Amino acid sequence: MQAWSSTVVQYHRLRNDLAVIRLEGDAVPFKAGQSVSVAVPQNSALTRRYSPALPPSLDGKLEFHVRAVPAGWVSGGIVNETRPGDVWQISDPQGGLHVDDSGRDVVMIAGGTGLAPLRAILLDLTRWERPPNVTLFVGGKSPRDLYAGDMLWLMASELPWLTVVPVVDQLHEPWASDRWNDRIRADVDSAAKFFEPEHCWEGSVADVIAAQGHFSDRQILVCGSPGMEAATMRALVESGTPAELIRR
Template identity: 45%
Template sequence: MLDARTISLVRAGFKSVLAADDGPAHLARSFYAQLFVAHPEFRSYFPASMDEQRDHFVRALAYVFDNLDKDDRVESFLRQLGRDHRKHGIDGSHFRAGGSALIAAFRNFVGNEVWTDEVEGAWHRTLAFVTDNMAVAADSDELPPYWGATIVEHQRVLDDLAIVRLQVDEGIHYFPGQYVSVQIPQRPKLWRYLSPAIPCNPQGEIEFHVRRVSGGWVSPAIVTESVVGDRWAISPPLGGLQVDRSLRDDVLMIAGGTGLAPLRAQIMEMARYSRNPRVHLFVGGTFPRDLYDMHTLWQLSLSNPWLTVVPVTEEEEDPWWHTTGTHELPWGMHHRLHGPIGKVVTQFGSWADRQIQICGSPSMVRTTIYALRKVGTPMQHVQHDPL
């Protein structure tokens, strides 16, 4: 347990990093420089290009520091993160070395005038809490660091979007709403997080919806280069998005693009039960073409009257350069609404009596949370994966 003063000092220090020009990138570069100088052998665990690695590192830090006062949430995240790093060949000793490097990097960033004995003590206590949770989880986990899987179907549904189904060598037990990290043969050592779009099943099949990210390393290769027969590595599942059936509260789900995948998996799982809370699912995209899975969702809603699906797009028409066929909405489905999805959702009220899940790009999640907060939605009701 960390006291309020310790949490306040660490958060204030990290906010100074976020507020500075190039602050997050500077901190990340300094951290990895400190780490590799002290432990040159660690460099082999990381990809040649470190840009995205540094970005992920800062985002993980931001999530941890934001949730230091929420013991269950942050400890669960840290333990999952510790287990996830086993895919790189990392154990508990590596995390403790990383804690020392981060303290040195932050001390260099703020300077000696700000780095008082009290600040140093706060950072040591916080990083000990962080690294101990990660180290214990990594050293005690009995699952393999990753499983092998083979692509059995690759469907290019849009110019920049593919649905990929794989057969896993051994069954991976995951809960709908969780995510995994994957490594593909075209990009060794570059792991990327993806959410399964179908529930866990006895056949050992797993499905991902992948959007090509402009300037990305892995997603373009998945969309344009992956073929049936490719061998992937898939790490143990992470995350905790879930519908709490014991609360008996209805559910609001907000999806942007392929952020639909973990919500879709949960809805498919819920369809196995005879009784469910009502679910309002808003599915958003920039253009009509982005509503690529409406027919599946429509079929689910026809057989499950507790499910309402509302399509939303920011633009009225597809762009002129769009070459794949537009996915027309099924006859009888709710008419398409227009505007930023957060603004559209909050036109119907604050949804204060709902369990709320938001999935999509980091910018989509941030703007949607802002829109909900603006209309008075209780933030303790909102779930989303770390950005």
């Protein structure tokens, strides 16, 4: 199996359990929305699948959003130990998550770092002459958990065809602080915008989607944890959305 090398050029810790890693190297022949197999020097014998958060580029730029999962040797190593200069091995692009050129409006539903491939697709759509209207539902545990809120706010303000709907399990933040989030809010430009509780819909992503009715005339893209995807699929189908319209 062919593999491509990519070198970490930037590491950004956004939350206690989440980091964004940017790399440059070989041009990897994937499509926006696909996942790739990743091997990192901290655990080179193990591979994990992650979806790039940027569309493919000839100059080999890649970006990954990685959340450390409990007992996750690879994800924990990436979030806690990645340093600029690390060389990753990328291989085996797979997946059919995409937006077609039918002109139909699009509903995207993201849970946590499931946002990454959808963000790659959104950025790819900016290259289209006439992109479709897109509504992005993005879910988290609380407003603080919406780790890309400032980026999504900016995208929604600049792209007239994009609407972002933040959805959180609870509007109130947990009592425990997150020093990385606190540092980001203290360091960013005062003009930067974040999704505060008053901007968010409260409830599970599946419940909020179920309340919208059917989406039988839309393209539907779903990406998140297996549990989130299963619950969202069930909500969509029970609300009247044909299962064959849903991509994940």
